[in-house]
Amino acid sequence: MTGRTAAVQARSDSVRNRRLLLQAANEAFAECGVDVSMHMVAQRAGVAKGTVFRHFPTKDDLLAEIMMQLLDRLLETADRLLRADDAGRALKDFMGHGIGLLAADRAFCDVIGRPSLQHTNVREAIDRLCDTVEDLTARAREQRAVRGDITGTDIVLLLGGIHQTAQPLLDREPRAWERFLEIAFDGLRARDRPALPHPPPAQLRMADPSGVSAPTRT
Amino acid sequence: MTGRTAAVQARSDSVRNRRLLLQAANEAFAECGVDVSMHMVAQRAGVAKGTVFRHFPTKDDLLAEIMMQLLDRLLETADRLLRADDAGRALKDFMGHGIGLLAADRAFCDVIGRPSLQHTNVREAIDRLCDTVEDLTARAREQRAVRGDITGTDIVLLLGGIHQTAQPLLDREPRAWERFLEIAFDGLRARDRPALPHPPPAQLRMADPSGVSAPTRT
DNA sequence: GCACAACATGACCCCTCGGTCATCTTCTCG
DNA sequence: CGAGAAGATGACCGAGGGGTCATGTTGTGC
Numbered sequence: 001m002t003g004r005t006a007a008v009q010a011r012s013d014s015v016r017n018r019r020l021l022l023q024a025a026n027e028a029f030a031e032c033g034v035d036v037s038m039h040m041v042a043q044r045a046g047v048a049k050g051t052v053f054r055h056f057p058t059k060d061d062l063l064a065e066i067m068m069q070l071l072d073r074l075l076e077t078a079d080r081l082l083r084a085d086d087a088g089r090a091l092k093d094f095m096g097h098g099i100g101l102l103a104a105d106r107a108f109c110d111v112i113g114r115p116s117l118q119h120t121n122v123r124e125a126i127d128r129l130c131d132t133v134e135d136l137t138a139r140a141r142e143q144r145a146v147r148g149d150i151t152g153t154d155i156v157l158l159l160g161g162i163h164q165t166a167q168p169l170l171d172r173e174p175r176a177w178e179r180f181l182e183i184a185f186d187g188l189r190a191r192d193r194p195a196l197p198h199p200p201p202a203q204l205r206m207a208d209p210s211g212v213s214a215p216t217r218t
Numbered sequence: 219m220t221g222r223t224a225a226v227q228a229r230s231d232s233v234r235n236r237r238l239l240l241q242a243a244n245e246a247f248a249e250c251g252v253d254v255s256m257h258m259v260a261q262r263a264g265v266a267k268g269t270v271f272r273h274f275p276t277k278d279d280l281l282a283e284i285m286m287q288l289l290d291r292l293l294e295t296a297d298r299l300l301r302a303d304d305a306g307r308a309l310k311d312f313m314g315h316g317i318g319l320l321a322a323d324r325a326f327c328d329v330i331g332r333p334s335l336q337h338t339n340v341r342e343a344i345d346r347l348c349d350t351v352e353d354l355t356a357r358a359r360e361q362r363a364v365r366g367d368i369t370g371t372d373i374v375l376l377l378g379g380i381h382q383t384a385q386p387l388l389d390r391e392p393r394a395w396e397r398f399l400e401i402a403f404d405g406l407r408a409r410d411r412p413a414l415p416h417p418p419p420a421q422l423r424m425a426d427p428s429g430v431s432a433p434t435r436t
Numbered sequence: 437g438c439a440c441a442a443c444a445t446g447a448c449c450c451c452t453c454g455g456t457c458a459t460c461t462t463c464t465c466g
Numbered sequence: 467c468g469a470g471a472a473g474a475t476g477a478c479c480g481a482g483g484g485g486t487c488a489t490g491t492t493g494t495g496c
Contacts, residue, residue, distance in 0.1 A: 011463055011472060037453060048475045053455065113382070154401075157383045161398065164331070165379025169419050178415040180379065183372075187405030197396040201387050229442060229493055255483060266445045271485065 018055050020045040025062055026069075029107035034063060036107075064119035067111050071125040074098060078132040088145020091136050092185055095159060099177045102163040103170060112160055115206050123207035130156055130204055146188040151200040158184055236273050238263040243280055244287075247325035252281060254325075282337035285329050289343040292319060296350040306363025309354050310403055313377060317395045320381040321388060330378055333424050341425035348374055348422055364406040369418040376402055 024045035028036045038059055042049045056062035077097050084090035102109050111118070112126075134152030141148060162184055166177035242263035246254045256277055260267045274280035295315050302308035320327050329336070330344075352370030359366060380402055384395035 009464085013463065014473060017474085038455085039453080049454095050456080050475055051473080054473070057455090059454065113385075115386075154397075157386060158398070158401075161379045161381075161383025164382035165375045167331075168375060168422060173416060173419075176416055176419065179372075179419075180376070182414050183376075183405035183408075184402060185405070186408035186411055187401035187403070190401075190404035190408070193404055196400050198391060198394055201391075201394065201397075204386060226442095227494085231493065232443060235444080253483095256485085257483080267484095268446065268486080269444055272443070275485090277484065 014055075017045070017047055017051055021047065021052060021055055021062075022065065026066055029063065029066055030105040033106035034110040038062075060119060063107065063111070064122050067108065067122050068125060070101060070105065070108055071122065071129060074101060075125065075129050075132060078129060078136060082132065082135055082139070086145075087136070087139035087143045088189075091140040091145065091155065092181070094133070094136055095155065095162070095181055095185070096178070098159045099163045099166075099181060102159065103166070103174065103177055109160070109163065118206070120207060126206050127204075134203065147190060147193070149196055149200055150188055151203075153201045153203050154188075156204065157201070158188075232273075235263070235265055235269055239265065239270060239273055239280075240283065244284055247281065247284055248323040251324035252328040256280075278337060281325065281329070282340050285326065285340050286343060288319060288323065288326055289340065289347060292316060293343065293347050293350060296347065296354060300350065300353055300357070304363075305354070305357035305361045306407075309358040309363065309373065310399070312351070312354055313373065313380070313399055313403075314396070316377045317381045317384075317399060320377065321384070321392065321395055327378070327381065336424070338425060344424050345422075352421065365408060365411070367414055367418055368406055369421075371419045371421050372406075374422065375419070376406075 021041065025041045028041050028044050032040070038052050039049050041062070042052045045052070052062070056065065074097065078094055081090040081094050084093075102112070111122070115123070130152060133155050137146070137150060137152040137155050140146045141150060162177055162180045165180045169176035239259065243259045246259050246262050250258070256270050257267050259280070260270045263270070270280070274283065292315065296312055299308040299312050302311075320330070329340070333341070348370060351373050355364070355368060355370040355373050358364045359368060380395055380398045383398045387394035
């Protein structure tokens with residue numbers, strides 16, 4: 001997408017460095033979260049700091065590229081699960097997949113958690129993902145696998161929440177989130193219970209052009 | 219506890235400034251989390267930066283003092299609820315109280331979320347809180363208000379998780395966490411369900427003298 | 437009201453971070 | 467192989483953070 005379309009041929013060392021950088025950034029972001037320094041990324045890739053900025057003009061650009069890969073894969077999984085027979089199972093599988101990604105990548109948590117720092121295409125990818133989760137949830141609702149007042153937004157929010165719940169246990173038991181996914185899903189499934197407090201949350205929109213929910217905080 | 223016990227009398231302006239500082243720091247930490255700068259705190263209190271460091275030698279000292287107030291109040295609530303008749307109701311009330319505090323104080327979330335930066339007395343207070351929650355949970359378990367394989371650690375972890383779930387909705391609906399507390403509690407209550415995956419998590423200990431789980435990351 | 441200790445102040449130090457750029461190196465093409 | 471452009475490098479910049487300290491100010495006991 002970036003190198004060989006036009007007449008200009010990318011130099012071999014440039015291509016190699018770009019690959020090394022993406023790999024190093026992937027690991028560094030996953031381990032340390034978005035606050036990892038560009039110097040650290042450069043060091044991991046075995047190049048100088050300036051080289052990082054030659055390939056990715058800002059830290060946000062680098063982060064966006066990496067997050068897009070993650071989101072694309074997750075979106076692909078969601079699309080595939082949309083065609084499963086057992087919609088309840090599919091929804092739970094999707095949640096497991098998403099939480100697994102969160103558990104393996106601190107930067108992904110940071111990006112999902114606070115929309116403060118973001119590229120437009122990442123925001124749009126997240127919106128697309130929310131749409132698909134809405135569909136997944138609708139199917140589960142129709143098949144009575146979850147209660148009638150659960151929305152896709154509930155599910156999206158629960159992803160971050162369930163991961164956060166299990167996070168202190170991550171060192172000792174990397175898959176501890178399965179326990180809490182089970183508890184949460186039992187709650188989602190509860191029939192014969194009074195209506196939930198508060199109306200179902202409105203759909204989260206990160207990439208609205210009206211600029212209403214622009215980043216406000218530090 | 220800090221000023222008037224010994225022979226030395228604290229000067230009036232010093233006492234006033236200390237009060238102003240604690241109040242300002244409370245607000246600043248609550249709004250911006252632990253990453254708020256000491257300069258910001260000083261500004262809010264209407265004093266110079268040096269004054270902050272005269273009263274609190276390090277940022278950690280200031281943060282610890284504020285967190286201790288919060289934890290003491292929460293611990294008091296937990297102790298009171300331990301004497302309620304309906305143990306299930308008491309446990310849920312406690313969770314509501316805790317999540318409400320998390321929703322109102324970003325620094326509290328930060329401190330609970332990652333134990334990286336901490337004073338010993340804060341760690342001990344958290345441990346005491348965990349003990350009390352363990353008791354609260356045991357009573358609820360005995361009264362069959364929650365399933366038999368739920369521990370106090372589950373509950374403590376769920377506090378942060380439920381808050382995190384609702385956090386993106388905080389601006390529009392400050393009490394949105396009630397919806398997710400309801401869902402989670404329905405899950406905790408689920409009878410006739412297969413056993414949860416993974417054994418109940420071991421109790422979290424923040425103040426262990428063996429220094430095993432010392433802060434490792436950045 | 438005086439003297440002095442305690443206190444308040446903000447310029448300053450050192451550090452880290454994202455980002456820049458003059459300079460040097462290396463790949464590529466003829 | 468040689469020229470030249472694309473790429474790599476790391477010293478450097480400004481912002482902002484926690485923390486310090488010489489200096490100026492003020493409350494207090496005599």
